[in-house]
Amino acid sequence: MKPLLIFLFILFSIKIQAQNVFIRGKIMNPVSQTVEIMIFPYAQKSIFETLLLNEKNEFEFKTTLTDIAYVTLTFDKNRPISQGGRLQWYILEPNDTISMTFDAKYFWKTMRYTGNAAPKFEYYKEDLITTNLQKDWETTAKTKLTKSKTDFYQYLVEIERLKLKLLEKYKSKVTTQFYTICKADIKSDISTKTVRAVYQEAQKRKIDVTPELIPAAFRAALTSMAPPQDSITAKSMGYPFTLMYLFMLNHPTQGVEFGDRNAYLKANKSKFHPAFAETLSSELLEEEIAYKGSNEEVVKQVIAFEKEYPNSRFLARIKNRLIEKEAFLPGKPAFAFTLPDTAGRNVQLADFKGKIVYLDFWASWCGPCLAEMKPSLKIKEHFKGHDEIVFLYISTDKNEADWKKAIAKHQITGLHVRDNQNVSKAFGVSGIPSTFIIDRYGNFQTIQPPKPTQNNGNDLIKVLESALTK
Structure with missing residues (x-):
């Protein structure tokens, strides 16, 4: 009997150790008795769960991460982020623990964090309050673009510097990996606005997309490819594609239309760090699967990807998506609605x-x-x-x-x-x-x-x- 108890204890211990990320919270005056959590781990299958509040209005979530992940917690579907409806796209790392308490009526004023991941969440809170709540930077940038192109691009440079300055305050309190990925995320936020504005202007004027559409005083700052490509920045949710668009802007390829990501990557794979090339290839392939389903053409692309990256961490997710799309093959029943x-x-x-x-x-x-x-x-x-x-x-x-x-x-x-x-x-x-x-x-x-x-x-x-x- 004793050996069996020891065996069960070992199994229980392994199970406990396997769960290396803990998220807990307590909500005063909740508007709902549920909290939705979405986790997007790097190169792993996504997690979606609805958490029920207990009698004390507390929630808890445990999972296992082997690499970084982005998490979104939704507390009120009817409120935007600025009003405390959710925490969105926060980076988690293995062994992170975070506990939060807040009053749903006064969300950002009452939000408090504890746990070893608290500095990360505090960084996101300060960035949101400073750049979103106080400056409403995205709306302000959009308004400036309608009035003055120079003011718009100058404002983007100022916001990027402000965001980087805020992140710098937390550099000593967070991991190097977190700090580096956040820098990449900031670049993605700003570059998305830059590239969209340049593209729209080119479309309106019926001319080619070039960096010259950005005023010279701000061109270098807004088209720079920093932080550099490496295996860490490849984990940023937006940076790999951001970098691709910046390459398209700075180094166009003859015969490849701006925005044609598949054609550009095929013609310029050598420009990208191996981790970036693999990430971009996998994400573009997943888009093909999502768009075209599990047809013969897509299956060939999956086989080609596996041949090029036989040990890719993305393979399991790609093959799982392919299996999911078999429900859309010709002759399969369409979903009733x-x-x-x-x-x-x-x-x-x-x-x-x-x-x-x-x-x-x-x-x-x-x-x-x-x-x-x-x-x-x-x-x-x-x-x-x-x-x-x-x-x-x-x-x-x-x-x-x-x-x-x-x-x-x-x-x-x-x-x-x-x-x-x-x-x-x-x-x-x-x-x-x-x-x-x-x-x-x-x-x-x-x-x-x-x-x-x-x-x-x-x-x-x-x-x-x-x-x-x-």
Whole structure:
């Protein structure tokens, strides 16, 4: 009996030691009895859980990390970050412990942290209060851009310096890895605004995207590739792609359109640190899987990735995504749903059994989505009189007024319903526009068929005509 007890004790001890990250909290005046946690570990499967508050309004979460992860804790879905709805994209490291107490009515004023990870969370709190609550820097930057390009870029430089100065205060209190990744995250925040502004100006003026679009006084600061590429900065959630866009800006490749990440990486892989090249390749591949599903072309890409990176930590996650997407293969049943149309009447996918359904996930704020609407008129005109084809648009707009206004403004003909977030999630929609063709029997026919803008719409017409014959 004694050996058995010793064995059980050892097993219990191993289990306890395996859980190396602890998150605890106590909420005064909670608005909900649940807390949602999302953890995105580097090169591992993501974690999503709903935590229940106990009778003392406390919550606890334990997990195991082998590397850094980003965590989001949501306390009130109806409030933005600035009003205390959640903590978003905070870095966790193995062996981190954090306890927090706060009053939900006075979130940021009452938030207190303890535990060895407290300095990290304090850094995020000070950065948010200083740059978001006091300066509202993103809104301010957007306003400046509409008035003065020079003021906009100058402001971005000032905000970047402020953020780096705040981080420097915590350098001695956090790990080198945390400090380095945070610097990369800051660069990503600022560069995202820079690249978007440059791209939009180039589009408006119908010219090439070049660094010269940034005023000379701020060009060096905003296009610098610092911190440098290495195995640590590769773990930043946004920095690998940020660096890629900066390379596109500083070192364009002839024949590769700005923003074409797959083509740019293929032509310029030698420019990237091995850890960056692997991270970028894996993330682009996951996007392909999310967008195109588990088709023959994607499977070949997965095989090629495994051949190039046989020991990659990303392989397990990539293969898991591939398995998940098998549910979208042609002939597999499409997911049933019921959603309200513009008049509030319920529309079901089952209503269209016996017909071909062209399903389009879009939103009023999505430029690429709207760019496809006018060209789609040719497709609809081609099939005019064919009541066997239904063009069904599922909007992901949260605001009903914006949705209806966009339909009228862009004259989007077809049937319209608005998502409750569950349908797009069921269909694995990770980005929009996202389209599907459902056959007469309610099964998937094609995932991400050709866009209306592709080959003047002729490619999509062929796919729909083929669906009609089956």
